Amino acid sequence: MQAYTGISTINAAIGGLHVGDMLVQLIFFIILLVLLRKYAWGPIMGMMQKREEYIASEIEAAEKSRAEAEKASQEATKQLKQTKQEAQKIIEDAKSAGVKQEQEIIQSARNEADRIKLAAQEEIQNEKEKAIQALQDQVASLSVLIASKVIEKEISAQDQEKLINEYIKEVGEER
Incomplete structure (x- = not known):
């Protein structure tokens, strides 16, 4: 047994390491590693993997949102430019109209104005013609009266002038 104790104790003078203790500790360490791997390392790595996937998806979504926002901005700029052109065209059309x-x-x-002017000229001409006609009618009636008076009596030059003046006064009073 002494040989066994000699093998089981390696270099006892240095600190007395026992192979049995080392084997037991090694077995417990391996069991601890297996338990850690099964209950801690696996879930931790799973959570880390999920976290990595989540972050990657968020980055991808952010890039996609940025690209969509840039595209929307370009479309909005294009529409604004088109709207400005249409508004300018409408303004020009309104000005020309x-x-x-x-x-x-x-x-x-x-x-x-030309029509009114022509109508006024025609009316003036008609009124002028009516006035001339009325004047001719009066002159004719005066001539008839004078002639009838002359026929009734022969008059001297003075009486004739007096008679003419009286008839002119009568015509003036009739108006």
């Missing part, structure tokens, strides 16, 4: 309408109104007003 306004100028055209202004010219039409001016032309219409000129045509109406």
Whole structure:
């Protein structure tokens, strides 16, 4: 047994290491490693893997969101530019329509003024003709009256002038 104790104790003078104790400690260490691997290392690595996947998916989602935001920004810029062009075209169309309408109104007003002017000239001409006709009628009636008076009596030059003046006064009073 002494040989066994000699083998089981290696270098007892240094600290007295026993092989049996080392084997027991090695077995407990291996059991501890297996238990740690099964109950701690596996779940910890699983959680770390899930965390890594979560972070990777978040980074991917953030990149995707950034790309979508950039695309939306470009589309918004494009739409804004298109809207500005359309608004400018509408403004130009409205200006040209306004100028055209202004010219039409001016032309219409000129045509109406010409029509009114012609109507007034025609009315003036008609009134002038009526006044001439009325004057001719009065002159004719005066001539008839004077002639009838002359026929009734012969008058001297003074009486004739006096008679004419009286008839002119009568015609003036009739008006």
